[in-house]
Amino acid sequence: MDGVAEKPILEGEVWKFGREGGELEPGVLDGGSLGLEVQVQVRGEWRGIGLLEVQVRGEWRGMGKQAAVGRSWNPNPNPNWAQLQSKLRTCTSCTANDSVLGKRKRKRKDSCSDSDADLPSGLNPLSHDTSLTKVLAIDCEMVGVGFQATKSALARVTLVNSWGNVLYDQYVRPLEHISDYRTRISGIRPNHMIKAKDFWAVQQTVADLIKGHILVGHALHHDLKALLLSHPKSDTRDTSEYEPLRRGSKTRALKDLAAEILRVKIQQKEHCPVEDARAAMYIYNKHKKVWEKSLKDQVRRKNKLKDKKKKKKRLDADLKI
Structure with a gap:
């Protein structure tokens, strides 16, 4: 040595x-x-x-x-070993998904021939701007409470600005006893509850942050329900409800939208609320111009209908006189 x-x-x-x-x-x-x-x-x-x-x-x-002294040490002197090893690495996902005796083959979408297989994972902020922007995105993670963990309760909430920078990220102590941490999806563990804040304190902070702002998210009604909050419909932008992002009458998963629109993979294992909030925000940003225009057009049509009804009422009143 x-x-x-x-x-x-x-x-x-x-x-x-x-x-x-x-x-x-x-x-x-x-x-x-x-x-x-x-x-x-x-x-x-x-x-x-x-x-x-x-x-x-x-x-x-x-x-x-x-x-x-700087020479590579290889216990396999066979000169073809490195070439063979590189070939084996090229399709590890296919090897893992190959069928075995007595088991049904996986669907084609799980193979590496699918275009999603080569997508990068994770989302990063678009700038260093950490200011409180007009548009905010939210995502929450839940745990199971009550008998047999059939009810969901807030355990973590995250808010990001238009650039994807985190403005608020806090673990929350539910009002009821946690029956199931749902770690496999939520990523919540018992040690996270040590420094978690009380539900009412977190609720008040979130309410103050989102007041007067446009709120973006995926399936926002779940997040708002967990927070026991409401938000004006005119100021909500739900990527699961926006018609061009739906598949007919069915909503689409956030990870599918991220793969198609943002060309990134998310929610591979445990869900990360920071990543999910960024995904919703970036999807909104991609459709922002058309989305906002369609909402303005809806408001104009509603106002026209209101004006017509008012005129009709006036005419009816004049005729009666």
């Missing part, structure tokens, strides 16, 4: 630990002669190591001087 200081890992070098499937990232010297810092990924978890040693199943294994 004395070769570590003689030749440090250069930027861009990849260190293989093929036997356990891990991979060492480029290391850097922190100023000391033996201050080499490296990380290794074992079973999806990054672990810091020193002097190019790896801890696997509780046992420390040195990679040897050969690896320490």
